[in-house]
Amino acid sequence: MNSTRLALGPLLYYWPRQATLDFYAEVADSPADIVYLGETVCSRRHELRLDDWLDVAAALDAAGKEVVLSTQSLIESESDLKALRRVVAQDRFRVEANDMSAVRLLAEARRTDWIAGPTLNVFNPVTLEMLRESGACRWIAPHEMSGAALADVLAGLGEPLETEVLAWGRLPLAHSARCFTARHFNLQKDTCEFRCLGLADGITLRTRDGEPFLTLNGVQTQSARVHNLLADLPRVTRSAQVLRVSPQGANTLQVLELFRRVVAGTDSAAAAFEASADCMVDSPCNGFWHGRPGLEHCSLQ
Amino acid sequence: MTLSQRIELVCPAGSLPALKTAVDNGADCVYVGFKDATNARNFTGLNFDPASMREGVRYAHDRRRKVLLALNTYPQANNWKDWTAAVDRAAELGIDAVILADPGLMAYAAKTHPDLRLHLSVQGSATSYEAVNFYHERFGIQRAVLPRVLSLAQVEHVIANTPVEIEVFGFGGLCVMVEGRCALSAYATGESPNCNGACSPGKHVRWEQTPKGMETRLNGILIDRFGDGERAGYPTLCKGRFDVDGETYYAIEEPTSLNTLEMLPELARAGVRAIKIEGRQRSPAYVAQVTRVWRAALDRVMSGADRFTVQPAWMAELDKVSEGRSHTLGAYYRPWK
Structure with missing residues (x-):
């Protein structure tokens, strides 16, 4: 597990500018080896513009991190494409493609250092080989993919390809043209008043009997539970060389530290899982990894 | 024209x-x-x-x-x-x-x-x-x-x-969500449109008359509850009524x-x-x-x-x-x- 690297996924929530900058200043001293930056959820969010993200990227690069610029998952308009083209046109940092439009632009630019993001729906080795031939140097498995299915994909590859798995965070489950945060406040998306700003972990949606079920994060819907693969790491790291931690409102760096201790062999996976209870905004789940409904939590036998 | x-x-x-x-x-x-x-x-x-x-x-x-x-x-x-x-x-x-x-x-x-x-x-x-x-x-x-x-x-x-x-x-x-990018059903039931060709599949659905009304559940998750005068719809999970910050409504989409x-x-x-x-x-x-x-x-x-x-x-x-x-x-x- 020693060579396993830790990645901090893109910030999925909309935090105030200073809070975001402060967060990444701390990340510079964190155990993260790789940091994904940029807005992937909603084009209306603008506390940080591309130039601001590039400044953050430069600082993290100077701190020795591998920096990747993540791109938007749902591309709807010409201005979305324009933003995408600007990210692809810079060649200082790697790019995470979260839509086939980005794949086309990166392949056209003949870049061979990009990362195939989790929303590209790569479920079999033939599709993954196609992305590799188009320049992908790493991929993130779809969140709904089980550990067994992931092993099958990797076994079908001619040459190994660096593989990343989401190992911590509320699961991004769906994207829509509609903004559910704006809807909650009886607003339309075009005049949303940026009501998601400062909702550090989104808004919890509960069933009518009070169970937390989902999280509203603008146009994105996430799980309420926290996907937590700490206890599963010995198995996960047989397939994945990179473990992704998704930023959350508080304790993200503590979470990274828990992962570091398991990867370095300082703590057992079980002990780290136990210690992670204080860092979770809701109860844990890991069903997807075990080929079960994602909200389930499967203990190891 | x-x-x-x-x-x-x-x-x-x-x-x-x-x-x-x-x-x-x-x-x-x-x-x-x-x-x-x-x-x-x-x-x-x-x-x-x-x-x-x-x-x-x-x-x-x-x-x-x-x-x-x-x-x-x-x-x-x-x-x-x-x-x-x-x-x-x-x-x-x-x-x-x-x-x-x-x-x-x-x-x-x-x-x-x-x-x-x-x-x-x-x-x-x-x-x-x-x-x-x-x-x-x-x-x-x-x-x-x-x-x-x-x-x-x-x-x-x-x-x-x-x-x-x-x-x-x-x-x-x-579909309210971008098709092909929705794992809500997979999260709730383990079966997804992407991998299994099914969303909110029937075998996970339960209809139950309770003192509070007719309840529809998907793999045990309460998707909606209907009063006497209401027509109980199929529990497609994005079209249920949920509670957000104390308000109960069709948080994602109406049927x-x-x-x-x-x-x-x-x-x-x-x-x-x-x-x-x-x-x-x-x-x-x-x-x-x-x-x-x-x-x-x-x-x-x-x-x-x-x-x-x-x-x-x-x-x-x-x-x-x-x-x-x-x-x-x-x-x-x-x-x-």
Whole structure:
């Protein structure tokens, strides 16, 4: 597990500018080896513009991190494409493609250092080989993919390809043209008043009997539970060389530290899982990894 | 204005009777699926075995209509051969086009059956011309079905920038999420549109009369609760009532159907080449009713979009078969977002 690297996924929530900058200043001293930056959820969010993200990227690069610029998952308009083209046109940092439009632009630019993001729906080795031939140097498995299915994909590859798995965070489950945060406040998306700003972990949606079920994060819907693969790491790291931690409102760096201790062999996976209870905004789940409904939590036998 | 291009009416069929009904009522194309997980309507008792498919293709071709086959779920490493076998069977049966979502499967189809026409499924999540053109360049897709997330102006912009024919949803069940990018059902039940061809599958549904009302659950999760006077709907998980910050409401979407009939002249002017009707899981009676109305409406538009008006009788017919007996323009109409 020693060579396993830790990645901090893109910030999925909309935090105030200073809070975001402060967060990444701390990340510079964190155990993260790789940091994904940029807005992937909603084009209306603008506390940080591309130039601001590039400044953050430069600082993290100077701190020795591998920096990747993540791109938007749902591309709807010409201005979305324009933003995408600007990210692809810079060649200082790697790019995470979260839509086939980005794949086309990166392949056209003949870049061979990009990362195939989790929303590209790569479920079999033939599709993954196609992305590799188009320049992908790493991929993130779809969140709904089980550990067994992931092993099958990797076994079908001619040459190994660096593989990343989401190992911590509320699961991004769906994207829509509609903004559910704006809807909650009886607003339309075009005049949303940026009501998601400062909702550090989104808004919890509960069933009518009070169970937390989902999280509203603008146009994105996430799980309420926290996907937590700490206890599963010995198995996960047989397939994945990179473990992704998704930023959350508080304790993200503590979470990274828990992962570091398991990867370095300082703590057992079980002990780290136990210690992670204080860092979770809701109860844990890991069903997807075990080929079960994602909200389930499967203990190891 | 008379339109230079014909707009095809693409109708659903979950059975041979439904296919024949669609053809008899004026569908230009009927889209179907095999009885397995290779398509996004993998429901018990639905879809075609090879014999009924052969008969369906013969019936449609005798009347110079087309049959399109949805193979629009994502094959996995361990079941890859089931999907490629389905592509082979489609070619052998003389299917007019296969509707695919997985790039790997497109590569297989393009290489193995170069004459087989490829359509990009809505499950492929292509929402921009850059994405559509990617599939065109790589695999030669000739048509793309757009996810139900774009506004009319955005649809028009895609059409203006691609050589690929664009098909859009005109009527039927409404996915609120980008198709192909929704794992809500997988999260709740372990079965997803992407991998299993099912959303909120029936085997996980429970209806239970309680002192608080009729409760509908999906794998134990309470999706909605109905009072005495309310009609209890199917618990599709994005169309339930939930509690957000102390307020109980349809937090994601109401039970409603998409209906773009009133937008037909604009869709025609935008250059849309085909209109898709959702509902392979619905009855032949639904197929008959909806196909009849849309055939009449499309004929009217193609003979002169300027003079098109929506007949109240059409809307009345369509509302009868709509989810929740109501309809919306969905994302085509910006304020919906």
